[in-house]
Amino acid sequence: xxxxxxxxxxxxxxxxxxxxxxxxxxxxxxxxxxxxxxxxxxxxxxxxxxxxxxxxxxxxxxxxxxxxxxxxxxxxxxxxxxxxxxxxxxxxxxxxxxxxxxxxxxxxxxxxxxxxxxxxxxxxxxxxxxxxxxxxxxxxxxxxxxxxxxxxxxxxxxxxxxxxxxxxxxxxxxxxxxxxxxxxxxxxxxxxxxxxxxxxxxxxxxxxxxxxxxxxxxxxxxxxxxxxxxxxxxxxxxxxxxxxxxxxxxxxxx
Amino acid sequence: xxxxxxxxxxxxxxxxxxxxxxxxxxxxxxxxxxxxxxxxxxxxxxxxxxxxxxxxxxxxxxxxxxxxxxxxxxxxxxxxxxxxxxxxxxxxxxxxxxxxxxxxxxxxxxxxxxxxxxxxxxxxxxxxxxxxxxxxxxxxxxxxxxxxxxxxxxxxxxxxxxxxxxxxxxxxxxxxxxxxxxxxxxxxxxxxxxxxxxxxxxxxxxxxxxxxxxxxxxxxxxxxxxxxxxxxxxxxxxxxxxxxxxxxxxxxxx
Ligand SMILES: O=c1ccn([C@@H]2O[C@H](COP(=O)(O)OP(=O)(O)O)[C@@H](O)[C@H]2O)c(=O)[nH]1
Ligand SMILES: O=c1ccn([C@@H]2O[C@H](COP(=O)(O)OP(=O)(O)O)[C@@H](O)[C@H]2O)c(=O)[nH]1
Ligand SMILES: [Mn+2]
Ligand SMILES: [Mn+2]
Numbered sequence: 001x002x003x004x005x006x007x008x009x010x011x012x013x014x015x016x017x018x019x020x021x022x023x024x025x026x027x028x029x030x031x032x033x034x035x036x037x038x039x040x041x042x043x044x045x046x047x048x049x050x051x052x053x054x055x056x057x058x059x060x061x062x063x064x065x066x067x068x069x070x071x072x073x074x075x076x077x078x079x080x081x082x083x084x085x086x087x088x089x090x091x092x093x094x095x096x097x098x099x100x101x102x103x104x105x106x107x108x109x110x111x112x113x114x115x116x117x118x119x120x121x122x123x124x125x126x127x128x129x130x131x132x133x134x135x136x137x138x139x140x141x142x143x144x145x146x147x148x149x150x151x152x153x154x155x156x157x158x159x160x161x162x163x164x165x166x167x168x169x170x171x172x173x174x175x176x177x178x179x180x181x182x183x184x185x186x187x188x189x190x191x192x193x194x195x196x197x198x199x200x201x202x203x204x205x206x207x208x209x210x211x212x213x214x215x216x217x218x219x220x221x222x223x224x225x226x227x228x229x230x231x232x233x234x235x236x237x238x239x240x241x242x243x244x245x246x247x248x249x250x251x252x253x254x
Numbered sequence: 255x256x257x258x259x260x261x262x263x264x265x266x267x268x269x270x271x272x273x274x275x276x277x278x279x280x281x282x283x284x285x286x287x288x289x290x291x292x293x294x295x296x297x298x299x300x301x302x303x304x305x306x307x308x309x310x311x312x313x314x315x316x317x318x319x320x321x322x323x324x325x326x327x328x329x330x331x332x333x334x335x336x337x338x339x340x341x342x343x344x345x346x347x348x349x350x351x352x353x354x355x356x357x358x359x360x361x362x363x364x365x366x367x368x369x370x371x372x373x374x375x376x377x378x379x380x381x382x383x384x385x386x387x388x389x390x391x392x393x394x395x396x397x398x399x400x401x402x403x404x405x406x407x408x409x410x411x412x413x414x415x416x417x418x419x420x421x422x423x424x425x426x427x428x429x430x431x432x433x434x435x436x437x438x439x440x441x442x443x444x445x446x447x448x449x450x451x452x453x454x455x456x457x458x459x460x461x462x463x464x465x466x467x468x469x470x471x472x473x474x475x476x477x478x479x480x481x482x483x484x485x486x487x488x489x490x491x492x493x494x495x496x497x498x499x500x501x502x503x504x505x506x507x508x
Contacts, residue, residue, distance in 0.1 A: 023277045236413035247395075
């Protein structure tokens with residue numbers, strides 16, 4: 001089983017991003033999609049979307065507290081995003097494993113706006129501890145990648161802080177569920193400097209460089225892309241309202 | 255049969271966009287994907303991608319001449335995009351209809367970066383002349399839409415040039431193939447002012463407002479989104495090169 005942990009938050013492009021991600025996931029056998037909304041309550045949009053998307057899912061929610069929440073005006077690297085949501089996904093797995101017989105499998109953190117090839121899921125499925133691969137369009141580079149020498153990861157191809165223990169994006173690795181259950185306290189935190197989320201979790205799991213299992217043909221293929229969806233500028237909504245007395249219909253779900 | 259006409263051009267995000275679009279299209283029965291590269295030759299990237307994507311396709315190419323080609327620094331509304339490519343898709347259909355028995359069906363202009371629900375393809379499949387529906391995240395509004403009164407389109411909900419004969423985005427309509435074959439000269443052109451591509455084609459096809467077939471529950475549902483993929487800033491490639499003597503591996507296809 002592949003357990004996908006996807007944080008998501010309300011924005012104009014949310015439904016579009018979830019729709020196209022779901023089309024990808026519908027091609028993947030044996031996945032369980034854990035979707036965690038960054039909100040104090042479950043929204044109607046995500047609830048209805050999940051009900052009809054055709055995937056196996058668990059719907060959770062937890063709000064990022066205002067003091068760490070990113071503002072629309074913040075540069076996108078300023079605040080960590082999805083931290084509490086991913087942690088809630090992890091606790092759900094740990095709790096479920098106690099009450100029900102969770103199928104063995106692997107856990108992958110799949111942001112809602114990235115692009116995933118179908119091959120990626122085949123590569124991660126047989127992860128003993130932690131499997132790794134390159135990620136496209138990230139870190140101000142064409143791609144970032146583990147550097148593999150004779151089948152072992154020796155360092156990181158990245159410009160930004162290559163000295164991090166695990167200098168890779170959230171999209172660049174998957175973890176065997178067993179390992180996560182063996183370390184019940186391992187999780188993400190808003191308290192580390194930026195870029196250290198991945199390293200925090202993997203270090204807490206007792207993972208070493210030599211444990212990493214390179215995938216994607218020895219890390220020579222790009223199978224996942226850190227795409228971002230352009231923010232829509234509603235520059236004409238107000239003008240429409242002023243000219244015709246009303247804007248677009250707020251009952252239309254976009 | 256649904257004939258999809260998709261212009262595409264080389265950029266960092268091209269493969270990612272094509273990959274996720276293909277995942278959507280793989281869920282749609284009976285489609286033929288006509289992919290037209292904006293380039294003087296067919297690229298290896300698109301050629302290999304199409305060969306392995308699992309879809310029924312035709313691969314064409316035509317380069318936008320430099321005098322009308324958009325520059326990276328141009329605002330995105332300045333120049334028409336995909337005009338020659340869509341026209342080549344139309345000529346391919348017309349030519350093929352003479353030599354082979356093309357299956358009857360509908361033609362839809364599907365840009366490579368939009369987001370399409372699966373329901374959209376069900377809605378367009380039974381188009382007699384031209385079917386229409388709202389498009390999300392376009393025109394500086396949450397959505398633009400035909401305004402439907404008693405089953406008939408009467409005008410356009412859009413802030414920008416609502417007086418255009420067909421004031422809708424390329425993603426907002428599909429055309430019965432027969433109608434296109436009956437008007438062999440109807441096509442797009444770089445010679446009209448911006449926003450008039452859709453109107454040019456539909457007017458040349460002799461379409462009137464009263465011919466339009468509203469879909470998506472009388473144009474009350476958003477089934478397609480004019481998403482755009484953020485341009486990746488390669489701000490660290492040069493720095494990586496300076497610091498380590500080389501950048502990322504240019505043989506890695508991103
Ligand atoms: O306030 C926020 C911002 C983002 N996210 C989610 O956290 C993940 C990473 O955010 P984003 O994709 O915006 O980050 P970036 O693309 O900059 O890495 C995505 O799944 C988002 O939906 C969230 O839950 N709350
Ligand atoms: O120089 C270009 C720019 C765009 N396109 C294609 O034309 C369509 C519309 O372009 P784009 O999505 O950039 O336009 P927008 O999102 O601004 O409407 C897309 O399928 C692009 O791949 C193209 O063939 N050549
Ligand atoms: Mn993202
Ligand atoms: Mn576009």
